Amino acid sequence: MTELTSKELxxxxxxxxxxxxxxxxxxxxxxxxxxxxxxxxxxxxxxEHEQRxxxxxxLIGG
Numbered sequence: 001m002t003e004l005t006s007k008e009l010x011x012x013x014x015x016x017x018x019x020x021x022x023x024x025x026x027x028x029x030x031x032x033x034x035x036x037x038x039x040x041x042x043x044x045x046x047x048e049h050e051q052r053x054x055x056x057x058x059l060i061g062g
Contacts, residue, residue, distance in 0.1 A: 016056050023049035
């Protein structure tokens with residue numbers, strides 16, 4: 001694997017922070033909504049953010 005530059009690591013770190021926050025917020029919203037369809041949608045959104053978080057983490061060998 002090619003060595004990542006410090007700028008690339010910084011950008012990935014920023015993206016990890018954003019994806020983690022978005023995942024947590026979407027998951028929290030999904031648990032507070034009374035509309036089942038909307039809650040399911042937010043849970044699916046949280047899952048997508050979690051997948052991207054994991055993919056980014058794998059880029060840096062986490």
